[in-house]
Amino acid sequence: MTIILYELQPTRSARVRWTLLELGIPFESIEGRGREIFAMPELAQIHPMSKLPALRDSGRPLFESAAICTWLADSHPQAGLIAPSGTWARALHDQWTAFTLAEVEANLQHTARNLFIYSEEERVPAVYEQNAREAKRGLAVFDGALKGKTWLVEDRFSVTDIFVGYAVVWARVQGMTADLPNVTAYAERILARPLCPYGAMG
Ligand SMILES: N[C@@H](CCC(=O)N[C@@H](CS)C(=O)NCC(=O)O)C(=O)O
Numbered sequence: 001m002t003i004i005l006y007e008l009q010p011t012r013s014a015r016v017r018w019t020l021l022e023l024g025i026p027f028e029s030i031e032g033r034g035r036e037i038f039a040m041p042e043l044a045q046i047h048p049m050s051k052l053p054a055l056r057d058s059g060r061p062l063f064e065s066a067a068i069c070t071w072l073a074d075s076h077p078q079a080g081l082i083a084p085s086g087t088w089a090r091a092l093h094d095q096w097t098a099f100t101l102a103e104v105e106a107n108l109q110h111t112a113r114n115l116f117i118y119s120e121e122e123r124v125p126a127v128y129e130q131n132a133r134e135a136k137r138g139l140a141v142f143d144g145a146l147k148g149k150t151w152l153v154e155d156r157f158s159v160t161d162i163f164v165g166y167a168v169v170w171a172r173v174q175g176m177t178a179d180l181p182n183v184t185a186y187a188e189r190i191l192a193r194p195l196c197p198y199g200a201m202g
Pocket of ligand 1: 011012013038040051052063064065066117162
């Protein structure tokens, strides 16, 4: 089995890097090219929109950080980083990853695209406030879910925390978590994990 990860830190490829490190899987990294990585033909062969992260596992292409992290944890069950399919704990993993993407990250990403990817003429500054408000609604749900808990699923560290933790740390960098004590403490626990690469986010 050979794993090749296309990555650029501190993007969402950090989720995959961390999952691989937690699982102790050796992997080859395509990195250190700055934004030139997005123009690599071999990246386009994996991700139809040339986005990161992208992965080859024994030659097979896979994209979307949730799908990649879940697959890696599933295919190494002995590490206990994810509950098996068909269990309630696994349903909660699926719930929190979908919720993160739809209710928090989509809003953070829309603002980031306006700020860093769209040209000045294309930018719509009015969305910044709307996106922050919607992201905070999602983050408030996490604040409630984390009350009295250390980790999200079965109260033990899992790939769910690797996934959700990225969005929470991103929101924290944007100053959206200050009035959410449980989310703030969770972000600190995430950043304190020995293998966590999210410190590079700022
Ligand atoms: N939902 C995707 C997001 C992928 C994504 O947008 N990645 C960013 C880096 S964090 C990217 O490649 N941006 C380049 C672009 O939009 O052209 C995932 O979680 O993998």
